[in-house]
Amino acid sequence: MAAWNAGDRKIPQGRLALVSYVSAAFVIFLLVGFWKLQVVQSGHYADLAEKNGIRSIPIIAPRGTMLDREGRVLVDSYPSFSILLERDNPKQVERNLPQIAEGLGLTLQDLQQQLDAARFEPKFLPIIIKPAATEADIAFVESHRADIAMLDLMMVQRRRYPHGNMLASAIGYVGEISPQDLEKNPDKYKPGDIVGKAGLEREYNDQLEGTDGMRRVVVNSVGKVMRTLDNVEAIPGKPIQLTIDEDLQAIAEADFDKNSKMGGLIAMDARNGEILAMVSRPTFDPNDFAVRIAPKEWAILNTDPQTPLLNRAIQAQLAPGSVFKVVEAAAMLESKAIPATYTAYCPGSATFYGHLYHCDHAHGQVDLHRALVASCDVYFYNVGKMLGIELIHQYANDLGLGERTGIDLPGEEPGLIPSEEWSERVNHHKWYAGSTISVAIGQGPITATPVQLARMIAAVASGGKLIRPHFLKDATGFKTASFPLSDDTVKQLTDAMWGVVNEPDGTTSGTVKLENVDFAGKTGTAQTESFALQAKLGKHLKENGWFIGLAPRRDPEIVVAALVQGAGWGSSVAPIVRDIVKAYYDKKNGHTPQVSTAENITPAQSTAHSLATSPTVQRP
Amino acid sequence: MKDRPRVQDFDWTLLAIVGAISAIGLLEIYSSTHASAMNGMQWKQVIWIGIGVIAMFGISRIDYHTLLDQAPVLYVIGLATLLVVLGIGHSRFGARRWVDVGGQNLQVSELMKLIIIIVLARYFAEMRTDRLTLADYAKIAVLTAIPAGLILVQPDLGTALVLIPVAVVGAFLAGIEWRHAAVGLLVVALLIPIGWNMRRHLKPYQQQRIQTFLHPEENPRGAGYQILQSEIAVGAGGFWGKGFGKGSQNQLGFVPVRYSDFILAALAEEQGFVGVCVVLLLYLGLILRLTDNAQKAKDKAGMYVVMGVTAILGFHVLVNASMVIGYMPVTGIPLPLMSYGGSSTAFVFLALGLVMNVRMRRFVN
Numbered sequence: 001m002a003a004w005n006a007g008d009r010k011i012p013q014g015r016l017a018l019v020s021y022v023s024a025a026f027v028i029f030l031l032v033g034f035w036k037l038q039v040v041q042s043g044h045y046a047d048l049a050e051k052n053g054i055r056s057i058p059i060i061a062p063r064g065t066m067l068d069r070e071g072r073v074l075v076d077s078y079p080s081f082s083i084l085l086e087r088d089n090p091k092q093v094e095r096n097l098p099q100i101a102e103g104l105g106l107t108l109q110d111l112q113q114q115l116d117a118a119r120f121e122p123k124f125l126p127i128i129i130k131p132a133a134t135e136a137d138i139a140f141v142e143s144h145r146a147d148i149a150m151l152d153l154m155m156v157q158r159r160r161y162p163h164g165n166m167l168a169s170a171i172g173y174v175g176e177i178s179p180q181d182l183e184k185n186p187d188k189y190k191p192g193d194i195v196g197k198a199g200l201e202r203e204y205n206d207q208l209e210g211t212d213g214m215r216r217v218v219v220n221s222v223g224k225v226m227r228t229l230d231n232v233e234a235i236p237g238k239p240i241q242l243t244i245d246e247d248l249q250a251i252a253e254a255d256f257d258k259n260s261k262m263g264g265l266i267a268m269d270a271r272n273g274e275i276l277a278m279v280s281r282p283t284f285d286p287n288d289f290a291v292r293i294a295p296k297e298w299a300i301l302n303t304d305p306q307t308p309l310l311n312r313a314i315q316a317q318l319a320p321g322s323v324f325k326v327v328e329a330a331a332m333l334e335s336k337a338i339p340a341t342y343t344a345y346c347p348g349s350a351t352f353y354g355h356l357y358h359c360d361h362a363h364g365q366v367d368l369h370r371a372l373v374a375s376c377d378v379y380f381y382n383v384g385k386m387l388g389i390e391l392i393h394q395y396a397n398d399l400g401l402g403e404r405t406g407i408d409l410p411g412e413e414p415g416l417i418p419s420e421e422w423s424e425r426v427n428h429h430k431w432y433a434g435s436t437i438s439v440a441i442g443q444g445p446i447t448a449t450p451v452q453l454a455r456m457i458a459a460v461a462s463g464g465k466l467i468r469p470h471f472l473k474d475a476t477g478f479k480t481a482s483f484p485l486s487d488d489t490v491k492q493l494t495d496a497m498w499g500v501v502n503e504p505d506g507t508t509s510g511t512v513k514l515e516n517v518d519f520a521g522k523t524g525t526a527q528t529e530s531f532a533l534q535a536k537l538g539k540h541l542k543e544n545g546w547f548i549g550l551a552p553r554r555d556p557e558i559v560v561a562a563l564v565q566g567a568g569w570g571s572s573v574a575p576i577v578r579d580i581v582k583a584y585y586d587k588k589n590g591h592t593p594q595v596s597t598a599e600n601i602t603p604a605q606s607t608a609h610s611l612a613t614s615p616t617v618q619r620p
Numbered sequence: 621m622k623d624r625p626r627v628q629d630f631d632w633t634l635l636a637i638v639g640a641i642s643a644i645g646l647l648e649i650y651s652s653t654h655a656s657a658m659n660g661m662q663w664k665q666v667i668w669i670g671i672g673v674i675a676m677f678g679i680s681r682i683d684y685h686t687l688l689d690q691a692p693v694l695y696v697i698g699l700a701t702l703l704v705v706l707g708i709g710h711s712r713f714g715a716r717r718w719v720d721v722g723g724q725n726l727q728v729s730e731l732m733k734l735i736i737i738i739v740l741a742r743y744f745a746e747m748r749t750d751r752l753t754l755a756d757y758a759k760i761a762v763l764t765a766i767p768a769g770l771i772l773v774q775p776d777l778g779t780a781l782v783l784i785p786v787a788v789v790g791a792f793l794a795g796i797e798w799r800h801a802a803v804g805l806l807v808v809a810l811l812i813p814i815g816w817n818m819r820r821h822l823k824p825y826q827q828q829r830i831q832t833f834l835h836p837e838e839n840p841r842g843a844g845y846q847i848l849q850s851e852i853a854v855g856a857g858g859f860w861g862k863g864f865g866k867g868s869q870n871q872l873g874f875v876p877v878r879y880s881d882f883i884l885a886a887l888a889e890e891q892g893f894v895g896v897c898v899v900l901l902l903y904l905g906l907i908l909r910l911t912d913n914a915q916k917a918k919d920k921a922g923m924y925v926v927m928g929v930t931a932i933l934g935f936h937v938l939v940n941a942s943m944v945i946g947y948m949p950v951t952g953i954p955l956p957l958m959s960y961g962g963s964s965t966a967f968v969f970l971a972l973g974l975v976m977n978v979r980m981r982r983f984v985n
Contacts, residue, residue, distance in 0.1 A: 004746045005685060008920045015793050019927070020911045026938050027904040031897060033945045037855040038893040045855020049889075052852065053868045220872040 054229065055219045058190075061210025062157040064237035066171065066200065068246040069274070069473055075171060075201075077157050081133040083141060084126040084152040087115070096148050103140040103148075104130055126152060159194070159201075159290040166253050167244060169264075169280035169311035170409060170471065172199020173289035197289070199311065200242070200471055203408050210237035241473040243274035251583050252277045255576040263544075263564040263573075264312030264450045266469070267580050270458035270556040273467035273480075275407075277560075277580060280312040314405075314412045316563060317447035321524030322375045322507075323546050324396075324442030326460055326493060329368060331395035332383050333489040340492070343367045346378035353434040357381055372496035375507045375523060377441045384440020389431055392439060393419040398483040399456045400466050401448050407469040415448040442524060454561035457522065457548045460485065461494050461556045494553040497522050501549075501574075508547075508571045512578040517585050518552035521577060525569050542566040549577035551585070558584050625980035627677075634909045638957060638972065641902050642669055645958030648887045651865045652878040661879055661960055668962045672969025679973035680980060684738075684925055687974075691742035695763075698735040701728050702770040727963035729771045729779040734970055736767060736783050737928030740790045745921035750795035760787050778939070778951035782932055789931035790924055846876040851946045853882075853889040854896075861892025880959045881952060884944045899958075903937045913979050922978035929971040 037045065066075035083104060087093055093115070101108045111129060118127045130137060133153065141151045159174050175197045177189050189195070193212075196205035213234035218226045252265050256279050267277040284301055301308055310316070332338045348362035359377040363370070371379035384392065396402060402417030416422075418439060423431040438444030448456075451469055459466045466481040497520035500506040502513055507523040524546030545567030550556040560577040567573050586592070646669075650662040687694070705728050743763065747756070764787045772780040792801065853869035856862070867889035869875050878886040888896050907930060914926040933956050940955040942948040954961055956968045 004742060005688070005919070005921055008745070009918070011915060011917060011920065011923050012793050012795070013915055016911055016915050016923075016927070019789065019792075019930070020908055023907045023911070023934055024904060026934070027900050030900055030938070030941045030945075033942070033947055034854065034888065034893055034896045034900075037851060037945055038857055038888065038896070039859055041855050042858040045852050046858065048852045049856035049869050049874075052849075052874050053872045218868075218872070220874075226872065 053218050053220075055217055055225075059213035059215055059232075059234040060155075060157045060194075061212050061234035062236045063159060063174070063194075063210065064208040064239040066208075067239060067241045068244045068249070069242065069276075070246070071241070072246045073162065074167060074242065074244065074246065076160050076162070078160050079155055080158045081138055081153045082128045082156055083130040083133050083137060084154050085115075085129045086126045086150040086152060087118070093150055096150065099144075100129075100148060100151065103144070104133075104137050106130065128154070131156075132158065159286070161286045161290070164287065165283045165285045167249055167278065168199075168283045168286050169313070170199050170244075170275075170278045171286060172201040172203075173197055173284075173286040174201050175289050198309070198411075199409060200240075201286075202410050204240050204472070207240055208237045211235040242471045243269070243276065243473050244278070244471065245276045245584075245587075247587060248580050248583055249277040249279075251579055252279045252576065255579055256281045261564050262306065262566060263562070264314075264316055265560065265562040265576065265580075266313045266451050266454050267558065267560040267584075268454060268458075268467075268469050270462060270467070270550060270559040273455075273469045274473070275469055275471050276558065276584070278311075278313045280310065280316075282306050282308040284308045311409065311411070312563065313450045313561075314407055314409055315449065316565075317413050317415050317449055318544055318563065318565075319444070319446060319526035320401075320442040320448045320453055321526035321544070321546055322377075322442055323453055323457075323522050323524035323548055324439075324446065324448075325372060325375065325380050326457065326497070326522055327396050327399055327401065328380050328383055328387070328392065328440055329372060329493055329496070330399065330460055330485060330489060331387055331391055332368070333492060334395065334485060335387070335391055337391060338383060338386050340368065340488075342383070344371070344376075344379045344382050346376050348378075350378045350381055352381060352385060352437045355434060355437075357437055368492065369496050369499065370505070372493070372522070373499035373503050373506050375500075380440045381437050384436050385433075387436075387440075389419060389433075389436045389439065392436070393417050393422075399459055399464075400481070401452050401456060405451050405455050405469050407451055408471055408475070412451070413449055415452055416446060418445045443527060450561040450563050453546070453548050454559050457497075457550055457561070458556060458559040459483065461490065461497075461520075461550055461554055461559075463487070463490050463555075490554060494520060497550070498553045507569075508574045511571070512549075512574045514551075514578060514582055514585070517581065519549065519578070519581055520551065520553035520556075521547055521549035521574060523547050523569070523571050523574060528566075542568050545569055545571075545573040547571070547573040547577045549574065549581055551581050625680075625683075627980075629980040629983075630680075630976050631909065631913060631979050634906070634913070634972070634975070637902055637906050637909060641899070641906070641957040644887070644899060644902075645883065645955075645960075647864070648883050648890070648958065649879045649960050651867075651890060652870055652875075652883070652886050654865070655871060656873070658879070664962075665960050665965065668965040669969070671962075672966050675966060676969040676973035676976065679970055680976040682977070683981065684922060684974060684977045687738050687977075688742040688745065688921055688925075691739045694735045695739045698732045699767060699770065702732060702767060706770065706774065727779075729774070729776060730963040730967040732767045732771065733779070733782060733932055733967055734974070736764065736786055737925060737932070737971070737974065739763060740786050741921055741924035741928055744790050744794045744924045745919070747794060752791060752794055752796050752800070756794075757791070760791060763787075776952065778953040781939075781951070782935055782953065785931040785935040786928045789927050793924065793927060846882075846950055847943070847946045849874045849876060850882050850885040850944050853885040854945055857889040857892045857895075859893045861888075861890050861895055864890055866890060880961055881940065881950075881954055882944060883958050883960070884941055884955055887958075888944070900937075900941065907934050907937075910975060913975055916982055917978050918982045922981070926975050926978050929975055932971065933968070 062077035062079075065073055065077070068074055085093065085100070097111055098108055100106075101111050106129065114127060114129055133141075138153060141153055144151065161168070161171065174194050177191070177193045177195045181195065182189050182191060196202035196208060201208065211234065214232045216229040218229060220226055248267055252267065256263070256265065260281070262281050264281070265277065265279040266275060268275045288297060332342070333340055343365055345365050346359055346363035349356055349358045351357070357377070363374055363376040363378070366374070366376050366379050368379075370376065396417040402415055404412045404414050418431070418435070420431040423429065435444050439446050455466060455469060464483040464485040466483060468480060498518070500523060501508055501519050501521050502510065504510060508521070513519070526544045526546065528542070528544055543566075545564045546562070548559065548561045550559040558581055560580050562573050562576045564573045564576070646662045646665055649665055653659050653661045740760065740763065743760065764783050768780040768783045771783075849869065853867060853875045856869060857867065862868070865871065867886060870878050870886040870889050875882050875885050875889070884896070884899070887899065910926060910930040910933070914923045914930065917923040917926055936953055936956045939948055939951065939953045943950055943953070954964045956964065
């Protein structure tokens with residue numbers, strides 16, 4: 001026996017027995033714990049277990065397409081794949097990362113950043129590492145199923161704008177739902193849902209968006225789908241047919257793209273308000289928004305001084321210039337405040353209230369017809385002075401200026417027609433009678449949008465019928481307001497507008513005449529700065545040019561309003577309108593419309609012409 | 621009076637209980653893994669059990685007195701091995717605790733568990749009185765703390781803690797005075813809530829560091845997630861269980877390491893409260909049978925060896941089962957005989973070999 005061993009046989013039986021009792025107590029303690037979970041709270045945990053293994057995978061419904069009036073596709077959707085990275089095996093992910101980056105054309109750094117950003121997300125949730133997979137990407141994933149098993153594909157529906165920036169300002173774009181909209185509609189939407197954010201995409205979002213389906217699947221702990229439980233198919237969004245004519249639209253776009261003009265255009269059917277073409281420049285490519293716009297690109301679009309996200313056809317509030325003389329003339333004839341035979345002598349300028357007001361040249365003795373055709377300012381200074389601001393305000397309002405047209409686009413601006421009441425409310429002083437002189441020729445504190453001017457001219461030419469401009473082909477229930485004008489007034493004004501295009505002393509100098517088309521119109525040239533500012537700058541900035549064209553001159557079928565910022569004279573804008581009217585008639589007569597022949601127009605030369613710097617933009 | 625130990629003197633009742641637990645373990649390993657890439661795992665476990673049984677017979681042949689004779693040598697070898705592992709052992713799940721032995725990864729801390737049983741048995745057997753002095757407490761504490769510390773820095777908190785019950789149970793049987801025991805219990809009882817509250821005063825990142833230190837193999841949110849999934853599995857099992865191979869938590873892999881540390885959760889889901897009762901009562905039977913062997917040991921040395929084994933196995937069961945129902949944090953302590961794993965299975969059978977060793981020699985002079 002070893003020295004250490006006393007061979008002691010006094011086994012402490014009592015203490016050993018106590019150990020047994022303590023062991024039994026521990027087992028009872030554990031059984032109570034299991035009893036609590038398995039019997040008392042069993043139902044609760046059974047629920048949790050069920051939710052654990054069942055995952056609902058949305059089946060994204062494609063948005064409805066947008067068609068032009070002849071059924072040609074302007075906007076559609078296509079199925080695309082996003083590439084997912086399963087992260088349940090971090091070591092393997094790390095090992096394969098360089099190969100994944102190379103195969104998908106991503107940088108290793110970018111991938112690492114995406115992984116870092118998701119590091120606090122549960123590991124069994126995969127992350128989207130590439131939202132819009134190319135065919136090569138998909139092939140890469142499929143061919144590496146065996147060795148890079150952590151990659152997976154998820155089908156999504158993406159918006160596609162096949163014509164890029166064509167009609168973009170009106171169409172708008174889609175994007176992930178904003179937190180505010182989500183809060184308003186928590187039952188309908190979930191984070192990450194794609195909704196229309198601007199333009200027609202937003203206006204007709206309810207029709208366009210479908211109802212997402214749902215696939216309930218059993219997944220394992222790493223999110224791998226084991227089997228499908230049930231399937232609720234997605235209901236695709238309804239297509240909408242627009243009143244746009246792709247042929248006219250293409251011609252208008254091409255005209256604006258020549259020399260990169262800045263401005264806007266609207267062409268519509270003057271009988272019912274169907275919009276045939278709408279342009280705004282500069283613009284954007286909605287495809288950039290369709291996947292996931294990079295914050296940097298968004299910032300560029302949003303802070304660009306040339307405001308590419310602005311739809312100038314409905315949002316550019318600018319002085320209408322001489323186009324406003326049509327309103328002035330209507331007020332003069334309808335109110336009978338001045339005899340229709342009124343004539344004035346134009347020596348090239350005139351003095352009112354101690355100020356000198358210019359005309360572009362000496363017109364001599366002019367009557368209303370000549371004054372409109374040659375756009376004599378002096379004649380209308382006098383008319384304005386005699387009418388007074390209240391009468392001008394009333395007729396302008398009745399012809400739809402200073403208020404929204406109700407076009408089916410979000411964000412339309414109302415423009416501004418001043419009045420005595422407006423002056424006191426906004427400027428806190430009485431209306432200066434001298435301001436009426438400027439307003440009489442569409443300058444000073446008066447603004448209008450292209451769509452308002454198009455509608456106004458259409459109303460004047462059709463006896464006062466105020467149509468509501470719209471894009472939706474099957475739109476019904478659009479009320480047309482009416483402001484009856486006498487036949488005589490209509491005849492006088494439309495003949496004058498015909499003269500602008502066709503008479504030798506018309507402001508278009510006969511350059512935009514169309515054979516066999518009863519084409520009429522009115523030019524407008526609006527200063528973008530006051531004479532005082534011109535003197536201060538020591539140079540003359542280019543004016544905004546307007547042309548509102550219509551055909552035929554009475555009860556017109558088509559009316560086109562075009563604005564080119566920094567164009568100089570309104571007469572130089574007329575060819576764009578002429579091209580569209582010509583194309584409209586060519587189509588009507590069974591010819592193929594020809595793409596733009598408009599003369600070159602000097603483009604905007606500096607951003608000083610942008611809306612922000614224009615002193616004629618007024619927001620009451 | 622016989623003069624030779626015989627295999628017939630093995631505790632066959634004990635082995636029957638061990639066999640039953642092992643069989644249930646194998647079935648649950650099969651159920652947990654058959655539908656996954658790890659299928660066939662139960663056969664590997666059968667091989668481990670086979671090796672364990674052979675090792676058990678082997679170790680029972682060497683008189684435990686001979687083993688206790690060599691206690692200091694074994695202790696030094698054990699510590700040296702732990703140091704070597706820290707130096708060259710390779711890292712798996714972020715911890716250095718494995719060495720290659722003939723192509724198999726062995727966890728050397730398992731070996732240390734056997735050695736501490738023998739070393740402490742020798743220490744207690746050497747005592748001539750029934751009164752433990754402060755010097756005794758200090759020596760026992762140092763003997764236990766050195767290997768525990770080396771294991772702790774691997775880091776493997778679970779296995780480090782497993783060494784402590786051997787000392788505590790040993791000291792209790794060696795005749796710790798009741799008032800010392802009372803003071804000790806009081807101190808522990810006070811420390812637990814203090815420690816628990818201290819934890820809350822730590823900054824979140826500090827808590828996370830502790831968390832990461834305790835189980836580096838998981839991400840910061842992993843531990844809570846694992847315990848929750850385990851609780852869900854246990855609770856969803858209900859009274860009767862979902863049936864063999866039908867537990868969704870288990871089959872879909874929500875139960876973490878369902879074939880090893882959390883095998884009891886897998887079993888609880890599929891076999892219900894009834895299954896848990898059977899298993900826990902089998903373990904209680906195992907403990908009681910081991911204690912019975914201690915009571916019948918020839919000398920105190922034998923009793924300490926058997927009770928060292930009992931303390932470790934009991935502690936394993938208590939901590940593992942508590943973890944599965946969320947009463948204790950995840951510490952990576954497997955359930956003896958049921959959890960898949962070569963080293964731990966080998967340890968359990970070697971430990972049982974020591975028990976057989978003592979039993980066979982109870983009548984031998």
